[in-house]
Amino acid sequence: MRVLLYGLLGLASLITVVPLLYMVSLSLQTEAETLSANAVLVPDAPQWGNYAELFTRAPFGNFIVNSLVVAGGITLAHLLFDPLVGYVFAKFRFPLRNTLFVALLATAMVPFFVRMIPLYVLMANMQWLNTYQALITPFLMDAFGIFLMRQFIQPIPDDLIHAARIDGASELRIYWSVILPQTRPALAVLGLFTFVFQWNEFLWPLVATTTPEMRTIPVGLTLFNQEYFTLWHLTAAGSVILFVPTAVLFLFTQRYFVRGIALTGLR
Amino acid sequence: MSPTLSRRDLLRLAGAAAAVPVLSSCAGAPTAQNTAIPGTFTIYWNAGHDYQAYRKVIAEFEQANKVKVNLQKYQWPDLRTRLLADFASGTVPDLVEEPGGWVQEFAISGNARPLQDFVDRDGQAMGFPSDWQPVTVERNSYQGKVYGVQLHFTCNTLLYNKAMLREAGVEVPTTWEEFLAAAQKLTKDGVYGVALNQDHTYVWPWLNQAGVTPYDPQTGKVMTPAADAVAALQFQADLVHKHKVAPVPVSGTDYSGPQKLFSAKRAAMILTGPWDLDPIRKTSPDIELGVAPPLKHKVQATQAAGVSMFVPAKAARPELSWDFIKRITAIEVEQAVTKETGMLMPRVSWTKLPEVQSDDVIKVFADALPTAKDNGQQVRLTGQLGKWEEQLKVMYQQVLIQNQPAAEALAAFAKSAEGFLT
Amino acid sequence: MRPRTLQGRYAQTAYLFLIPAILFFAAFFYLPIGNVIATSFRTGPQADQWTGLGNYAQALADPAVRHSFLVTAVFAVMVVVGSIVLGLALALALDQPLKGRVAFRVVLLVPYLTSVAIVGLLWRNILDPELGVLNRVLLALGLPGQQWLNTAPLLTIIAVTLWQNVGYTMVLFLAGLQGIPETYQEAAKIDGADAWKRFWRITLPLLAPTTLFVSVMAVISGLQAFGQAYIITNGGPGDATDLSVFHIFNVAFRARDFGYSSAQSVLLLIVIVAFTLVQLRAGRRGEVTY
Secondary structure, eight states, rough: OHHHHHHHHHHHHHHHHHHHHHHHHHHTOOOOHHHHSSSSSSSSSSOTTHHHHHHHSSSHHHHHHHHHHHHHHHHHHHHHHHHOOOEEEOOOTTTTTHHHHHHHHHTTSOOHHHHHHHHHHHHHHTTTTHHHHHHHHHGOHHHHHHHHHHHTTTTTOHHHHHHHHHOOOHHHHIIIIGGGGGGGGHHHHHHHHHHHHHHOOOHHHHOOOOOOGGHHHHHHHHGGGSSSSSSHHHHHHHHHHHHHHHHHEEEEEEGGGGGTTTTTTTO | TTTTTTTTHHHHHHHHHHHEEEHHHHHHHOOOOOSSTTTTEEEEGGGGGGGGHHHHHHHHHHHHHHHHEEEEEEOOOHHHHHHHHHHHHSSSSEEEEESSSSSHHHHTOBOOOOOOOHHHHHHHTTTTTTTHHHHHHHHTTTEEEEHHHHHHHOOOHHHHHHHHHHHHOOOOOHHHHHHHHHHHHHHBBBBBEEESSSSSGGHHHHHHHHTOEEETTTTEEESSSSHHHHHHHHHHHHHTSSHHHHHHHHOOSSSHHHHHHTTSSSSSEEEEGGGGHHHHHHTTTSEEEEOOOOOOOSSSOOOEEEEEEETTTTTTHHHHHHHHHHHHHHHHHHHHHHHOOOOOOOBBBGGSSSHHOOOOOHHHHHHHGGGOOOHHHHTTTOOHHHHHHHHHHHHHHHTTOOOOOOHHHHHHHHHHHHHHHH | OOSSSHHHHHHHHHHHHHHHHHHHHHIIIIIIHHHHHHHEEETTTOOOOOOOOOHHHHHHOOOHHHHHHHHHHHHHHHHHHHHHHHHHHHHHHHHHOOHHHHHHHHHHHHHHSSSSSHEEEEHHHHHHHTOOOOHHHHHHHHOOOOOOHHHHHHHHHHHHHHHHHHHHHHHHHHHHHSSOOOOHHHHHHHOOOOOOHHHHIIIIIHHHHHHHHHHHHHHHTTTOOHHIIIIIIISSSSSTTTOHHHHIIIIIISSHHHHHHHHHHHHHHHHHHHHHHHHHHHHHHHHOOO
8 A cells, every 4th residue: 555655656756857857957958959859858968057148148137136026025915915814704704795705706717918908007107117016016915815814714713713802802913813823834835826926927027027127037038039949948947947946935835734733822 | 014013003004005006106206117218219129139230230329319228128929918018008119120010900000100201201311112122111011101111021932951852862842743752752761851830821832832812802702712722731731641741740839840850850841931040050060951942833932021110109209210220221230130140131232242142041032032922911901810810820720730621621711711801 | 983783893893904905906906807898898909999799799609719618618627627636635645644755745846836838838848749858758668659739739738737736736735634633533533434434524524625725716727727728739739729818818919809808808707707606605515614
């Protein structure tokens, strides 16, 4: 049984990881190797210079800083707002609750590019184009995060809240000291996925920036294409760099998914 | 947020947050902006066209006009997304490079500025339109006015591997029959005689050679004569599915499949434009590259391509934009770009330059340019090009990749297209 | 004014907490969505001519629109079911005290950490029958080559999507499993319930909030899948992978018919709302409190 389990997990991991290793391989190939029709598995001589070339051909350092500021800022905003709103939907009874909740979910049902032009006009009118606030403000919270937090706050026993109310704690105090500590795994998930999503976001940074220096990594990477073909070695190198921070973040958050840590403080 | 925050504090915070947009839109403080920054000139450009020769022009332009150029480089689809958002908001760049066809589209929609006043004033001195190949002027005009100026002018023709043809004892084909025979002889273990492109625009040289008219606004008919259109489509599908001298193409967003097979010596012939020359030389410098004129069936013809420039209608300083167009289309610049990259240019006088005449490859392309046709023109003028392209792509792939009978697929396409074009 | 009843006071607190959210969603979601609805009644490249319900009538009669909805439905069903089943199975496996489970978790989530665009380009490079690295390996091993992008294009992009998303549902289920107190499992064990029974009677019901979340969000995003068609197949061959949102994107930004694209997005919105309401209702019935 155990052997079978390991076998299946190993196979799944192999299927996930091999294509990504191929990306790393691409990032170390020469331009000729990537353009060749005889796909190269392992480069003859690893071209570490590809990574340096990213920085000489484009303001790649700026791209990294911009991506960190934007994705980081949005993630912090989500961690601040989403749990509070999710808590309200999970634990309060108030008129129009279900209607408001469906209305909230509906915001996730319209593709972003459909809203993009009205949003762009709004930002242009506010003279915010090409600024960090234009890149961050439209994403301060979303239905995904609020729904996620609602679902994870719901199972917390109501008795805990009642007890705190009887002790005379203010509503914000209850949220902060009773609810939030119970939701650490969910907060870890929320932070991780919000960051990943925003880190990889393409369309909005594409239209909301007007100088190369304000671009984020995904938008900046399009500079490494020619009119009719992709400069694969550089695109792959950029993708590997793009991948590193999200992987590090996951390494930090994954410990919250280990049984035991989650519920300390409950009993 | 501190845990002791009271409800009233929270309210105040929310109020402040809500007030932010209102305040800043009232203040209207000029921050970094799209166009209206005095001293900045914004250009949207293709990321693949950032040539040294153009850098030099930009530097001279900055010097002469005391402005700073903000060169925004994009891929074509991204540039279009960006531009449509700009048109909606009214903050537009000063000059836009486009991949062909957008000039008339935006002239019709009122988003492009007519340049006829400038042409009337400066045309003689700069040689526009007299020195431009006629088709390049026609495709950038609307209702008798010029709206754009062609920057590069390219076309499709036949590229072949000289060594492979020599070994197989095959002459360079000039007609469809010779082409098929050559492809059959060249196909052997691991090598295809020819590789066709998954992109539907590569259908046009064949249709042009079969004498097909894409759309006739007089009769409202598309793809006439229909029998010739069917024959042209079926000929390509047969290369893949019947004669098996070409691999099945794979639908996608890039056009480089055939070039890669050619570079790897796994395809002996491809039909493509000058954009594939550079990657071939880079990856396989040992290939003896041959370039031949477009094939002849009923006529000898090919598809016109290449980029143009236009000025958005709301651009603030059209004089400056025009000055930039004049500088970057000067014959000396064209010459420098050809020397730097091998790119083909729209001036008639360019075809007579020694760089063109003495270069085996460029000369073949240059000689083919006068037979190049713009196949989108008539459809574009109806304002329905987007729908047309979408359905043409589906039809082309159904025939070429999915092996549907050409007659059937084309009839369905024609029925639908004739419905929305009239 | 202070409401007199306790219930009234809670309602007041709730709305107070919701104020920032309401303002935010009004400005950045409902205003633009209102704009989209208004646009759906207009036509022309600038979307400035009134056409009433013309776009809707056209969309309902358009075979390409119908076809794209069908393709999307197949795609969404398979991705939703696949990612829930596989994600839950992996989460249950990796919730056990296995050696090396941290490494497995990290590896399995890795594809989700990159963008759809990069994953798409990568798989395109791998699967291309002539140029891809997979056939090179297969042929070297003496195995027959594949042409999946041509022979089973929709299934191929479904598989790639699952490849990328399974780790994500796995993490959500893992987080959900942490919320189930171990005492329940132990009590059941003492009562003599086997692992299979414990899964159906305890784990699954207590996981209901997570499952509801995962399935609602999976349907919402599955019906809005876009990058897979945009990057890998360009909707082809023919129209085999013409996903709805990809189709709408092309109508908007390639054909520049924002009125028509807006009408199609409103129709899609209606479809997704309907699915979600059904799921929420079913979910409410399944929710249990202990």
